[in-house]
Amino acid sequence: MILNKSEVTNLLDKLASEYRVIAPVEKNGLVEFAAIQKGEEAKLDYANTKKPGKEILFPQSEELFNYTVDTEGVRMQDNVDGQATIVFGMHPCDVKSWVLLDNVFKNDQYTDVYYLTRRANTLVVGLGCNEPASTCFCSSVACGPFAKEGSDIFLTDIGEAYVVEGISEKGKELVAKLGLSEAGAEAKAAAAKLQAEVKADGSVNIEGMAEKLRTIYDHEYWNKLYEKCLGCGACTYLCPTCHCFDIADEATDCNGCRVRNWDACMFPLFTLHGSGHNPRPSGKERWRQRLMHKFNYFVERYNATACVGCGRCIKNCPVNLDIRQALADIQALD
Structure with a gap:
């Protein structure tokens, strides 16, 4: 599918009326992930955010539950966040980090209801990196500027538009509801060229x-x-x-x-x-x-x-x- 950049603001406005939408925004000269109310707040032409995307699922400071003690005993209230959320415009490195953190918060020894509830209710729209920074070395660690692992929907910036791919089943379902037009052969070719050619320059050998x-x-x-x-x-x-x-x-x-x-x-x-x-x-x-x-x-x-x-x-x-x-x-x- 094709999404013209001129249509992104309206699309985000529509999504924000149905979901909590988290996107990269610029605050005090830095880009960070934050919930947006209007599509115009999103800044998609960014390098990496200062703080990582892990904070969306695993907040820096999080109240797990509160409690009150009275004559009747102890009363507790869990603070599990199950709000339907769309993260729009996350780069592949941050998306891949969620795949790795899934191992930590759900394994044979430990299951974290706080992380997993957010995870299950969050849809990720990944955004490829056309110009990785000199400090990036994602291509060396089973990731890459256009790695799609973990994304439900993936966007490739081809200039005046994004080529939109549904990756997971829930991603494909959402794409089908957005009413986007089919991408033409030229747009698909441009996206494929970027995905094949762009690599992170900062290489490192981790073999063995x-x-x-x-x-x-x-x-x-x-x-x-x-x-x-x-x-x-x-x-x-x-x-x-x-x-x-x-x-x-x-x-x-x-x-x-x-x-x-x-x-x-x-x-x-x-x-x-x-x-x-x-x-x-x-x-x-x-x-x-x-x-x-x-x-x-x-x-x-x-x-x-x-x-x-x-x-x-x-x-x-x-x-x-x-x-x-x-x-x-x-x-x-x-």
Whole structure:
């Protein structure tokens, strides 16, 4: 199907009357995902958002339930969000991160009703990347600028219009309801050309990385890697696949709530035991954990690399620690 760019605003207005629509919007000079009321708020000609799309399903701070204690006992109310939602214009790296997070929030040991309810009620309209940033390396980690895995509908920007593809069954059903015209041969050819030719320039070799990491756990390389790291946590907070969290109860008198907040393995307090012992006492152990988790532990458990190559950790590191260089260095170790 074909969607002219001049029609996008009206289409989003229509969708917003039936669904909660989340799209990239520009605020204070940064692009982020946010719920929109009008189609004109959406900004589709963007590079990666500052914060990852994981926040839509896995909020940075989330009230899980609230409770009240009175003479009759404890009364609890779950805050499960089941509102029908369309995420419009998400790039493939962020969409792929949801596919990876699905493994974490539903597996043989754990099922997260908060994440899964949002997931089941969310339809994703993916948007291909015509111009990946220099920090992007999605093509190296089983993703890519036009990867469609995880999208229900996929858009390819061919200039004055988008070529629209229904991917999943619910995506195809929605496309059929939109009343779009069939894309012509020229438009289809232009989309196919982009999808075949555009790659992320920042390449990295991760072949055999899981096995290599297993053999160098005690290598002296880790003593060098972390030296300039500040431990700020920007790499983990802005990563689409990092999913560490902390849970706290917040109460006043007889009323309270349980809150889940993002946490980060790069913080020194993350593994601090009540006894005072910390099994990851320095940046060395924390950096090793970060790389081992993404390129070894996750691979062994879920047969997938926990990185989508979005480049946020590279772009936003205040001391220019580049994960691509770290991976290249590891590959070169004896």
